[in-house]
Amino acid sequence: MESVEGILREELKRLKEAEESYRREIRGLPRGSIQRKKIKRASYPYLAFRMGKKVVSQYLGRLPKEDLEKLSKNIELRRRYERLLGEVQGNRLRIKRMIYGRRSAA
């Protein structure tokens, strides 16, 4: 039993480190989404993201196609990491409950 608790504590430590790693990676990636605004006949790319309660639209200028694709991929990667971060946090809570019981884990 002691050995099972030891494994759980080790796992808790690992998940804390994983959480920090996901946060670090997320900080380095762009947030929001790429939107295209049609003005007259031309279409212009904007990066739309939330800043507090406001939604900001940032004009991306005449970005080359490759740069736009890279930005889009990085936004996608950020979303994926955010989802995985959520899973890490869920696993941490589950393990805390296993070790300390439901009330003290919250």
Next chain:
Amino acid sequence: MAEEAQLSIFIQLLRRFEREGVLNQIMLIGSWCLFFYRSVLSEGRSLPAMRTLDADFLIPTQRTIRREVNVPLLLKEMGFVPTFYPSSNWIVYDHPELRVEFLIPELGKGHDKAQEVKKLHVRAQRLRFLNLLAEYPRKLSYEGFSIDVPEPAAFALHKLIVSARRTTEVKRQKDLETALALFDYIYLHPKELDKMKEIVKRFPKGWLKRIDDLAKKYEPRLTEMIRDL
């Protein structure tokens, strides 16, 4: 912990490693070997199912890595993120369900920093006694791919040796429990026992003494075997 999700990501990882030509250059060690022993070996179900979330891969020093693969990029594509240990220069790769670590045998004392394995773009932690595992690989087939794991006898002997060097009681206990469960299995299977005799016979004197000391305490059957050699 969602065991199915963990197994699924682990199998995905192995398949990806196989596809990219990484799997045949490395060896799976650590508690995940028990999963393969249990699944593939005859009567393997009697072995313990306990495994940690670390997937440890050994990079054997006696093999030349032929193919260059950007392993961190491959792991990134699967959603893993790097976690750095600045004091030892080591990098591991984390996922909600799994941590991937690369290890390499430490040849001699005084190398406390991780070693860069350029062809795989990873940094591997140097640990003592890993040669014992690297020198005795067994290829197992599972769901269409084959994987190198250590011979169960080498794995058991290694666990016994490292258990005595553990600084934390919990880890020491876990290593010992795994080793003893494997010894029970090995003693019931003559081929496995012959393999263990072969391994012990080739042990350096220092290791033999170490094993003998531990066996006297925990595994008297092993003491008898050493005496017979």
